[in-house]
Amino acid sequence: MAQVTLAVDAMGGDAGLPVTVPAVAQLLQQDATVEVLMVGQPVPLAAALRDAGLAQHARVRVVPASDIVTMDDPVAVALRNKKDSSMRVAVNQLRDGQAQAVVSAGNTGALMAVSRFVLKTLPGIERPAICTAIPTRTGHCHMLDLGANVDSEAEHLLQFALMGAAVVRALDRIEAPRVALLNIGEEDIKGNDLIKQAAKLLQEHPALNYCGFIEGKGIFDGEADVVVCDGFVGNVALKTMEGTATMIGHMLRTEISSSWLKKVSGLLALPVLRGLKKRMDPERYNGASLLGLNGIVVKSHGGAGVSGFLAALEVAVREADRNVPALIGATLVNKSDGTA
Amino acid sequence: MAQVTLAVDAMGGDAGLPVTVPAVAQLLQQDATVEVLMVGQPVPLAAALRDAGLAQHARVRVVPASDIVTMDDPVAVALRNKKDSSMRVAVNQLRDGQAQAVVSAGNTGALMAVSRFVLKTLPGIERPAICTAIPTRTGHCHMLDLGANVDSEAEHLLQFALMGAAVVRALDRIEAPRVALLNIGEEDIKGNDLIKQAAKLLQEHPALNYCGFIEGKGIFDGEADVVVCDGFVGNVALKTMEGTATMIGHMLRTEISSSWLKKVSGLLALPVLRGLKKRMDPERYNGASLLGLNGIVVKSHGGAGVSGFLAALEVAVREADRNVPALIGATLVNKSDGTA
The missing domain is CATH 3.40.718.10 (Isopropylmalate Dehydrogenase)
Structure with missing residues (x-):
């Protein structure tokens, strides 16, 4: 080193x-x-x-x-x-x-x-982007942009894709990182104009292993190494993840304190709950790169x-x-x- | 009735x-x-x-x-x-x-x-929108649009706000529902052009109780009764919630099966885990309105x-x-x- x-x-x-x-x-x-x-x-x-x-x-x-x-x-x-x-x-x-x-x-x-x-x-x-690792079922992916840019153009999303792929090649030693575009799944529209144009650019780029669209719930499935999106969308997605995890933690505490039986059961479950807390700990994934x-x-x-x-x-x-x-x-x- | x-x-x-x-x-x-x-x-x-x-x-x-x-x-x-x-x-x-x-x-x-x-x-x-209730710490809020529209204009977001407020008035019997715009929190940009224009329209509308911006993690805090966004962003946020909850469920199962002690502890915790599952159950919040x-x-x-x-x-x-x-x-x- x-x-x-x-x-x-x-x-x-x-x-x-x-x-x-x-x-x-x-x-x-x-x-x-x-x-x-x-x-x-x-x-x-x-x-x-x-x-x-x-x-x-x-x-x-x-x-x-x-x-x-x-x-x-x-x-x-x-x-x-x-x-x-x-x-x-x-x-x-x-x-x-x-x-x-x-x-x-x-x-x-x-x-x-x-x-x-x-x-x-x-x-x-043209525009730097914010990129961070996000936990998935099989390990992690890298997602960008997370808020440095709003109103991105298709060419910017292509640059984000190239930067994200370079990071994954360097940090995760994956030769041809799978790059996906964050999109919505509704049949009638399949994304806004930006996404359609960007998909074309990513598809055609010889240095990218473009694997298509990914939905918000697919981020965690481990099917992409790089998830590309505009910073507005990415920031909302990232903050929604945080909010959902916090909310579930809150539900768990409410649930445990809801009855004596559950208080005891919650105490007995401490090893599991501590383990879960550790797995969910956002500190483990702290550190976003300005690429x-x-x-x-x-x-x-x-x-x-x-x-x-x-x-x-x-x-x-x-x-x-x-x-x-x-x-x-x-x-x-x-x-x-x-x-x- | x-x-x-x-x-x-x-x-x-x-x-x-x-x-x-x-x-x-x-x-x-x-x-x-x-x-x-x-x-x-x-x-x-x-x-x-x-x-x-x-x-x-x-x-x-x-x-x-x-x-x-x-x-x-x-x-x-x-x-x-x-x-x-x-x-x-x-x-x-x-x-x-x-x-x-x-x-x-x-x-x-x-x-x-x-x-x-x-x-x-x-x-x-001009454009119908998809609206659903989302659980929060204090109850629930209504969020729209969740994917009927992409590339919304500010005037559309205003219409979503009015429709969402009407739903909350009708279903939750709240006289002046607090309406928030989903935005990102970065200081330098504070949202894209769409959000800035929409904020002005919502602020000025006499029939709306507009309470400002809300971040992705704030959706769950119970600070707004109606959360307004473009359908692309809303759909990504909704699917990200689903994905995060599924991922946490997966982590919990992995954690429980990681050792004999945790398997036993997980069994003892069944009342708590069943209660949590029930609270997190997306079926409870099923049913999106096409407004x-x-x-x-x-x-x-x-x-x-x-x-x-x-x-x-x-x-x-x-x-x-x-x-x-x-x-x-x-x-x-x-x-x-x-x-x-």
Whole structure:
């Protein structure tokens, strides 16, 4: 494994330092080669590193940044008024070759805008996209776009497909990832105009293993490695998954507390329920990639805990190790002759 | 309760008669006033009614129809080549004043096209929409459109909002239903152009209690009585809910069978798991309304069982009892002076 240096926005997310620092401590412990630039306000950051026993760590370096992008900051504020934010300075480290990947739990819109402004997009990419792994019955798939773009055109969906396929080839070592377009199943309409046009482009592209349409319920069946959609639709789908899982958890608790018999039965079922909770744990799948940029930027959920932020750090390390942006670039350059 | 007559497409759905006939038998037993026109092929239908003890039932009448619209029939085939299908003849009964509502488990696209062709839309409605109740933590909300329309315009979303609000007023007896627009939460974009335009229309409409945007995960929080979206997005969201719930059920079974301890623990937890299954049961929420037509048409899931089809029949009875199309019509007529 090549030497990887991560630039971590230490202040980002709902919690900031209490989450980012312990997660970095765990990463350093489990990965003997990774180096970390901790970007943030020097005083509280130094204190947090000291508390975590990282003050003198050989593979940790502090990069000072005076400001913080809050979760509610409008994009324009993050971009124009907070040029010394931990988020911006972390992305600058990547641009300047000091790090191979950035991880931030800061607000998505700001992170995308700052990354796009500082790093620029890869040649051939008009719009970066947000991509994450989604659990399926047989393992996982990658889905994009999850909210970076609305009102996508067919050509953008094609670019998302190529980027998603490159990620799966790199991370999952699947040579010809099965790419599906998210669509609806009603017979009379079979999708909107966008989907019909995109289907044609994906079908005809020589470098894609296009396997057709997939419905919302098919995402979890393991029949596709890459699920492509517009960011509006993808974001609604992702949030609906979260909402449904939360709702079922709520139903389970209501059910257990509904009678004495069920309270006892629920206690006896604890090993099963704990196991289920672990399987459903969104922290395991935390870490969405901002694809299509000149560099690796991984977004952690703002509310992620230590294990979730660690998962996002691991995504960044894997993508850096396999140089995902270069693979995406190669796919795009070669798309016309089908040799990607 | 007023006298209601339902026209039931007895042949529709994956199973047809083995589901529709027992469900009708249950409805007749629990509701002493409802009458049913069973529409279908006379020979098998008569046999099924005889088996269910309904052959001589005073409140059941057979209406013959020689053909069946299959689940895979293209809309054009259902509309042009199958004019004597059980679906079409059932809708004809409604048009001719023989019934106050139609229930079919046949294919959605065909049912929408046939209903629209035979019944026409209400004045002021350009596009009918599919609407169903979705469980929330506090009860349920109604969501539309779920797939009748793609590429909706802002004015259509306004019509969906008015129709959804009328349904909730009628069925849930809520005077000023809270109406929300399904949107994504990213700061930088806050929705596509469609959503921005629609938000303005809903905000300004005097007859609507518009409460703003809702995210995919917020659907289940009980903060809105009506959730409005384009049919493409709504269909993806609905199918994603189904997929997530199925996936969690699968995880639970995998978890229980993962060790002897968990198998025993799972057995002991049976009362809780059965209760959860019942709460999650999609059959309870079966029965989607095709709104905006000159008449009540309720679509059952094609794969629904007897209890699911019964739930759809009950939706039809409630809508007929409260004359939902008239309420929708009144809302639209009065929309300019805000007295709806």
